[in-house]
Amino acid sequence: GAGVSQSPSNKVTEKGKDVELRCDPISGHTALYWYRQSLGQGLEFLIYFQGNSAPDKSGLPSDRFSAERTGGSVSTLTIQRTQQEDSAVYLCASSSSLNRGAEQYFGPGTRLTVT
Amino acid sequence: AQRVTQPEKLLSVFKGAPVELKCNYSYSGSPELFWYVQYSRQRLQLLLRHISRESIKGFTADLNKGETSFHLKKPFAQEEDSAMYYCALQTGANNLFFGTGTRLTVIP
Numbered sequence: 543g544a545g546v547s548q549s550p551s552n553k554v555t556e557k558g559k560d561v562e563l564r565c566d567p568i569s570g571h572t573a574l575y576w577y578r579q580s581l582g583q584g585l586e587f588l589i590y591f592q593g594n595s596a597p598d599k600s601g602l603p604s605d606r607f608s609a610e611r612t613g614g615s616v617s618t619l620t621i622q623r624t625q626q627e628d629s630a631v632y633l634c635a636s637s638s639s640l641n642r643g644a645e646q647y648f649g650p651g652t653r654l655t656v657t
Numbered sequence: 658a659q660r661v662t663q664p665e666k667l668l669s670v671f672k673g674a675p676v677e678l679k680c681n682y683s684y685s686g687s688p689e690l691f692w693y694v695q696y697s698r699q700r701l702q703l704l705l706r707h708i709s710r711e712s713i714k715g716f717t718a719d720l721n722k723g724e725t726s727f728h729l730k731k732p733f734a735q736e737e738d739s740a741m742y743y744c745a746l747q748t749g750a751n752n753l754f755f756g757t758g759t760r761l762t763v764i765p
Contacts, residue, residue, distance in 0.1 A: 584661070637751075
């Protein structure tokens, strides 16, 4: 079946604009995760969803970042008033289980460039 | 606080030589550790996980709690092993904490 998909694949935006990034997880996967990969950095955890709720929002870097998930499926990550330091690859992953050791399946990422 | 350290950004080995990618972690709880790999123009994917005690594509990794390490090893490197490798730690919150990655190049 289809893997995790993300859109857009690339997004260039001007500083101060809002952007929305979309993630379609694997069908039936309960858990959904957002990560960010900045140049020269490892992957940084942002937020995860269990169903439609987000028990852990501790990784969101500022209140300009928010995320939601509806219907236990699609998730959107919104960045308001983008700044240049928001430029990064944003990765989404999903998992069929929240059990420890469960594999996360990653999407191809959205490359965000803030000019 | 949890942390994953991969001390080598770049690692080059010759085909057929042994390879070891280092990973050290810091976590006060019981760790679950993973190695993820990203081949050129492909998405990040799971290579192996500590909990499964498995060997994938000839790679193994042993959790050493005394040294807080989870090094990835392969006795004979192949050209197709060239990729970016990430060590990751899963905490009780289920999210993954990644190291900064090691780019492995296997020289023919």
